[in-house]
Amino acid sequence: MGKRKKEAPLKLAPEARRIFKDLSFFYIPNDDINPVRRLQIRKAREHGVMWCRKLDEATHIIVDKKLTYTDIERQLQDDPKWSEKVLVNENYPIDCIKHRVIVNPNQSQYKISGTPTPAEKPADETELSHLDNDDASLELKPSRRKSARRPRSPVLSTQSRSQSSSQRSIALISSSKRQQNKGVTGNAQPAYAQDEVPLSEQPADTSVDDELTQCISEMKATGNSDLFSDSLMDDDDPAGPLLTDEIEVLSDSSSSDDKRPWKRRTRSSMGNSKGKNPAWQEKFICMKGGTKDHTDNNPNAETIKVLQEMLDQHTLTGDDFRIRAYRLAIATLRTQSKKICTAEEARALPNIGRIADKIEEIVTTNRLRQLEYALDDPQRKIIGLFLQIYGVGQIQAHKWVAQGFRTLDDLKNKADLNTNQKIGLEYFDDLNTRIPRQEVEALADCVKETAAIIDHNVELIIGGSYRRGADNSGDIDLIVTKKGTSSTSQLTPFLNQLVDTLTREGFLTIALAAHHGDADDTDGGSKWHGCCVLPESAFPGPRSEYRPIWRRIDILLVPQTELGAALIYFTGNDIFNRSIRLLAQKKGMRLNQRGLFGNVLRGQGNIKVNEGTLLEGRDEKKIFEILGVRWREPHERWCG
Template identity: 30%
Template sequence: MASDLTFPSIFLLETRLTDDERRQLKEQIPSLTTDVGKAQVFLGKLSTRERAQFELRRLGLATIEEGRHRRTATAPTVAEPAAKRRKTGAQTQSPIVISSSSDDEDTVEIASEPQTPVKVAKLAWFTESVARGQVLPLADYTVYKGWRVQQEPSIASSSPAHASQAEGILKRAQADATGSQHGSPSRRKKFDGAAAAPPRPTLARTTTSEQDLVEHMPPVPEFLHTIYACQRPTPLNGPNERFVEALKTIRLARQLMGDKIGIRAYSTAIATIAAYPYKLSTPAEVSRLPGCGPKTAQLFREFQSSGGHVREADDDEADAKLSVLRLFYNIWGVADTTARSFYNRGWRDLDDVIDYGWKELTRVQQIGVKYYDELQELLTRAQVEAIADRVLEHANRIHDGFQMVIAGGYRRGKALSGDVDLIISHPDESATHLLIGRLVLSLETAGLVTHTLTLSTANSERGQEAVSWKGNAPNHGLDSQASGGVGFDTLDKALVVWQDPMEDDGAEKAEKTEKTEKKQTNTNPHRRVDIIVSPWKTVGCAVLGWSGGTTFQRDLRRYCKNEKALRFDSSGARSRIDGSPVDLEGFYGSDPAPDMLAAERRVFEALGLEFRPPNERCTG
């Protein structure tokens, strides 16, 4: 029981909490306070320092992050008089003071040791503490730690000189407003031209017909009131697909510029609108959807009034810097952080990368540059299936009885794919142990794999068990199209470059002799192929973990963590309470799944989720 534990004073950050969660937490937290000034810990559903700072600012609480202040020997002028301290006998501590210097930059000073710091922690700290029956160390869950600060008195009240300065500023502002009557010629000239002053914002007009549409809006589907995208049906091609694509353009720009909060906000809005089953009619209809605020509604107003264009998306497409960042980001093995690093070095095209940074590139990135144009070519469904058939054929040459699922965008129904994601498994666990090395060697010998860039046997090395609940795997995507998250190296996996033999032309034909092949120059494009090997006992987790859109996968992990106290990834599930493996597929109940897709359905059922076919997991 939470009431049996001694928690510090907690202020609940209610952003992203459902009504039920908010009510339950208020009943459960024994040390809950609504006084920001008394709170020792701010608790909420957040995971980044930036978001924590934003939530504190929203509460009107000014803080400075720990480690960003400087100490001084002289106490600030706002400290209590020495006589009063002697009279009370109390040892007061001077607060942090933010003062403005002559160059308009804030200076942070501490005259003595500050009081208790402000700590913002993940909600999991409280829920997992209750689950274990003890208050866990807060440090493991702290998102942000800082000191409360107070602003130096404003210039209007700090001194007569400052008051005079303020009065002068007001007079100059009045002169600017009245134009030729009071402003100087130089100041009038600055604001005369159309380009000099920002345009006056226009009012958002609502017509009678639009008001009629508002009154007859369809009800928001019940499934959209859930906070997890893995609980919603999200089709590949929804009625608002064009607007969603515009939002994706803006989200990519935010990602390339390193705006983590913007990425999360746009991902949430995109997932909601993609799942909305009706064609949007008005901005009001957008703003009422969960995860879509005034900003999204305004973007839809632009989209609607301009015949399907959003100015911000169009500007992002035309922006010269973003164009270069997209070029670098599309190099295989280059994430957004690396793309920005290339740009900041002054590089502007692939020739710059080759001329100035070739030796610094990883092998994956070198291959990505070498075959850049070929790897940008998309594969048809028939081409994906042809590659899959060849891989499965070679697996069954090693040990008969392997099964395969083509995952990724192909499984979600996309007509074209950027790469091929293949999951292989076998009911006999000894068949999957260390298979990946033998399989890749067989494909290389046949001339189908030209480069092996990554080959991991991490799962075999740990006995084909689920990854540690502490999350000791590298930080890569669950899906090859995702960036971030967990799961890339938790299963045996090979990331290879594929090239069809000349005689194939994308279709399977009889092999020619090795002598004939050497006389030909292979002009078939190189392709990216990921081969994942899963043991049968957790193959349902593997198929699920590689088949959903990015937001679907993100929310699936969040759901497992918050609702089931599980750590989930493509290698299986473990309890977050004691770290023990959790059987989601009935494998140890002497009733193994008959095939890989049946195993995936069992995972949905065990997690308490309604089964969603892959073509309803297209969250973007």
């Protein structure tokens, strides 16, 4: 692991509350890079647990909730006796700490998804268990209707909290040994008292003051965890939900006016743009726009660059708290007309907080030690490497790390890969090489030539960062449209013929994804995603520099009636799009890649009640006008 700032010493709980004494936990993943897991491990240690680095030394295996049994099976094989240990998810120690007692791990809420069920007990053992539980067998079962209403709660041991935690630990271990002697297969679970009762029937403990519980509660309340985040955008938006932290960045203001709910007016909802924009609207990033070199001219450009690198590192580990903090700080610095040099100056600005000291360190020393430590962290490097593979996201990258994979060769030889991931690995270098602007144009011209032969009335427009004027792009977005069309189904035959022809010619090399929709399709219409290779005859540079590089290409069908909205969406950038969509929502409208809709009603949880009435779809400038946003040319849409 890379170097890290020295942590504060553990604040051990009083002896009577060290419920994990004599127990040892092995975490999967067994690291504390993730801040939530780091806090969980710390709190467990403060309550007596020993955090062990080897699986065979553990009494309990604590598994990240995102992982399934299949994900951890390979790692469990490192210890032949793992089945004798307690296998639970990360909620188990949290509940133990919260209620200050060892809870029964043999409950469904602590199970790892996909864990094989233990073999059935022998008949003689079953009979013995009935004899041991004579009284319990005479209890009346609650009615099914009533039991369904009963909230699920952790089942706790009925031992008094004043009892020694060490005695509890000894009971757990001795119970486990007794089960082993009986020949029970599967996970050895501790025996609990027969008179166990649900938490709801136990005396309430109102002194839930531990830091871990507070942390989890804050995560649920603010939506900063990927487990508890709430969607604030359209559920049919292909770009995905807009989270709370992004809204604060997009509104670009610390004023309380931004947090005041906007009063919907029927006139605005119907798209009447007459009159002056309200003050809160002027604070949206889409109202300001920006060019691709605007950051270079900012007096805080160098500071922003380093903070952005630190943000990228936190993104690798899914650190939602710090991701939000850095986004807000960067957005604030971009609005400053003078260079911020000291921590005192930084603290006077909104949304800076503890990052103020880092800003001063960057300005004073031209470096950030925390960033250097993060860049040296081998685990972060591995996750960053895996995320460069086409078809791999955060969850998959972390699963592979948890399974013990460390290199691309590990994945090629041992991992279970889907088709796209295999392509991503085989052509890793090609697909991670940026495409020069001239080559983007040459690739598009090849498609246009073939398209003109099939149907000369079809128009092809290059979208993405190319349309914004970027010097290079990660892939090519080609928007296919035709006058007089009102649905993608009218363009689907053309797409099929185009793909077949380009494939036969060797231009298209492989299809990674294809979707053919109809007029009522809710999945973004028809599109084709795959790879292509530029012919040597079309290469814009010297022939000596040519080599057949695989490039990512997306061909998207857009009917003329939706072209304006699609151009906004497929031009970007992402921050500009999210800002203008949020603005539409604040005005009681809805903007997606098909059009701008008015009279949109939303119910509880921001869920759409109706689709709304189409206000505009074909004219890009008209959509800006209805929303009251000054027209921005594509090269003026570099934001964030």
